[in-house]
Ligand code: SF4
């Protein structure tokens with residue numbers, strides 16, 4: 639096949655970009671559960687989103703439950719199943735059986751070994767989570783690099799929680815910076831300062847989640863208290879990196895006016911605002927609810943409805959009354 643002159647230039651560009659990689663880090667491995675190539679809500683321009691697997695929180699509204707566990711896990715897509723039974727034959731735990739014509743997984747004894755995934759020709763079983771090296775991930779970046787650079791975009795790393803794999807992420811971001819790409823991270827902030835500062839070193843922009851100012855309520859809904867998160871946020875604000883505070887607006891949990899006022903008060907009184915950009919309110923949605931069943935889990939918020947436009951308007955006005963820029967955001971990596 640002959641390449642056009644333009645295609646040849648593109649190939650030589652990619653080759654030189656590959657050669658620019660720091661190959662001393664090429665074998666460093668991380669575990670990701672997804673890559674999204676053309677995202678527009680998680681930083682300037684077109685973004686390539688990398689989803690790191692594993693998170694120390696268990697937010698009941700999480701729309702990426704497949705990213706919560708640090709190890710790979712199997713999901714089942716019943717609409718694709720043709721009922722061949724091949725998976726049952728290979729399961730070493732005897733976790734699969736037919737019941738009234740339907741395949742049933744006993745998730746309590748499934749060890750997520752992935753044998754059923756390899757055997758299923760209908761793609762009805764899928765393993766979330768794969769190991770990847772920094773250089774292999776950079777290969778993924780190079781496939782989209784023209785879109786990223788021409789749009790003024792870049793890379794956003796989220797999850798899960800990226801600080802659980804801080805060394806890998808730091809090296810990946812460093813490789814992205816070498817290519818001249820804008821880099822953003824999204825964090826829940828529940829980590830050691832050492833891990834967070836490691837990834838901050840090569841980040842241009844941080845999306846920092848703040849969920850509730852009351853530590854007990856925070857723990858009830860996420861599984862962890864908020865003190866470390868708020869302390870880390872103060873430290874992040876002193877670093878030379880742009881900062882956006884993201885607040886998932888979850889009805890009946892954190893959408894009261896007192897909580898929003900306390901958040902705004904904290905921002906203006908406790909943070910260094912020199913690189914602080916804004917608060918983004920991310921309205922609760924149910925788009926991830928169907929994933930829970932595929933993973934053999936229960937979605938606890940089935941009856942919860944998203945906040946109304948009127949409610950979001952009131953909350954935005956509260957934040958703005960503290961002279962803070964406030965946007966109501968769209969769908970993004972973590973909401
Ligand atoms: S992933 Fe679970 S269901 Fe599938 S073969 Fe392994 S133990 Fe059995």
Ligand code: SF4
Nearest residue numbers: 719720722723725758
């Ligand atoms: S191998 Fe796949 S298609 Fe066959 S029964 Fe199992 S899940 Fe269904």
